[in-house]
Amino acid sequence: MTDSRTAVVVGVGLIGGSVGLALRRAGWIVTGVEKSAERRVQALAVGAVDVVVAPDELAAVAECDLAIVAVPVNAAAEIVTALLAAGAAVVTDVGSVKGPIAAEVADPRFVPGHPMAGSEQDGLDGASADLFSGATWVLSPTAETDDSAFAEVRQVVASLGAHAINVPPERHDTLVAVVSHVPHLTAATLMRLADGRAEEHRALLRLAAGGFRDMTRIAAGHPSIWPDICAQNRSAIVEVLDQLVGDLAGLRDVVAEGDQAKLLAHLDDARRARRNLPTTAPGAEAMSEMRIPVLDRQGEIAAVATLAADLDVNIYDLEIAHSTEGPRGVIVVLVETAMAERLQGGLMALGYRPSVRPLD
Numbered sequence: 001m002t003d004s005r006t007a008v009v010v011g012v013g014l015i016g017g018s019v020g021l022a023l024r025r026a027g028w029i030v031t032g033v034e035k036s037a038e039r040r041v042q043a044l045a046v047g048a049v050d051v052v053v054a055p056d057e058l059a060a061v062a063e064c065d066l067a068i069v070a071v072p073v074n075a076a077a078e079i080v081t082a083l084l085a086a087g088a089a090v091v092t093d094v095g096s097v098k099g100p101i102a103a104e105v106a107d108p109r110f111v112p113g114h115p116m117a118g119s120e121q122d123g124l125d126g127a128s129a130d131l132f133s134g135a136t137w138v139l140s141p142t143a144e145t146d147d148s149a150f151a152e153v154r155q156v157v158a159s160l161g162a163h164a165i166n167v168p169p170e171r172h173d174t175l176v177a178v179v180s181h182v183p184h185l186t187a188a189t190l191m192r193l194a195d196g197r198a199e200e201h202r203a204l205l206r207l208a209a210g211g212f213r214d215m216t217r218i219a220a221g222h223p224s225i226w227p228d229i230c231a232q233n234r235s236a237i238v239e240v241l242d243q244l245v246g247d248l249a250g251l252r253d254v255v256a257e258g259d260q261a262k263l264l265a266h267l268d269d270a271r272r273a274r275r276n277l278p279t280t281a282p283g284a285e286a287m288s289e290m291r292i293p294v295l296d297r298q299g300e301i302a303a304v305a306t307l308a309a310d311l312d313v314n315i316y317d318l319e320i321a322h323s324t325e326g327p328r329g330v331i332v333v334l335v336e337t338a339m340a341e342r343l344q345g346g347l348m349a350l351g352y353r354p355s356v357r358p359l360d
Helices: 014-025 037-046 055-061 073-086 099-104 147-159 169-200 210-220 223-232 234-257 260-275 300-310 337-349
Strands: 006-010 029-033 051-053 066-069 091-093 113-116 136-139 163-166 287-295 317-322 328-336 355-358
Touching: 006 014, 006 055, 006 073, 014 029, 014 037, 029 055, 037 051, 051 055, 055 073, 066 073, 066 147, 073 091, 073 099, 073 223, 091 113, 099 169, 113 147, 113 169, 136 147, 147 163, 147 300, 147 317, 163 300, 169 210, 169 223, 169 234, 223 234, 234 260, 287 300, 287 337, 300 317, 300 328, 300 337, 328 337, 337 355
Parallel strands: 006 029, 006 066, 029 051, 066 091, 136 163
Antiparallel strands: 113 136, 287 328, 287 355, 317 328
């Protein structure tokens, strides 16, 4: 990173403010774009930006190395389009729904993204340069995404301390309905249920143990973003809610019937699945480097990343090596050694000729 690198962050709230703080710490010059006059003052005060302007000045500041759009999902596509038209070299967003914006903005310089990070504090009060440290940051390149733009955003994400994974937009929306959107709605519903019962039994919420507080913590998040999220990801959310309602109805019958064996099996399956959730990336001794010769053309990274996601193979690092002779290049990815054969076989079935070597 050098001091000459410039970024524009549109929407200087929790995520946008954290991006600004982290980029400035890494040596970037950051311009914020924020509609709230009060937040513009606060963004300067906390050091999230070097300069901050109102939205009507966006076109004047849009020429930059990287623009990050951190606004509600229903407003993101219009702003991304405006930034691209005004000269931003690369644009990404942070919205939790990717399918609609990926379909609406078909530009090689746009890389849809979604950091899986947050805080119980709202806005800049919760912003931190370390918010993304160890977090998963989903990137959803499309067939139109330029490989260099994708590699640039991925490198920046890594520099913020996040772990980038590649998931196609539609699959992203299906997955976050399960791990983010429906859990939030469920936590909110459980919290309302408890609050309603507390009207009858005032001691109830004082008895709330750690488990209840853990399950409902995300219900404390700011509610204003959720109507737009639910509208944009409606079909996936409704499908998961239907499955959850059906599963809860089945569990209700198990409890009502006193079937202890079925109940124990249900809880044991859940316990096993919870304990097997991945935590951190494996060590270097468990990783392999895969080199994939490709034609030096747009969309090759998206094709490889999409296949990896379809095969449930996580890409832990990625870079492009362009050839100086002819229209060819090499995509270099880092994957778990245990999964390398699966990805290699899938790539070979598509006509690629990858090579694999374990890391020393």
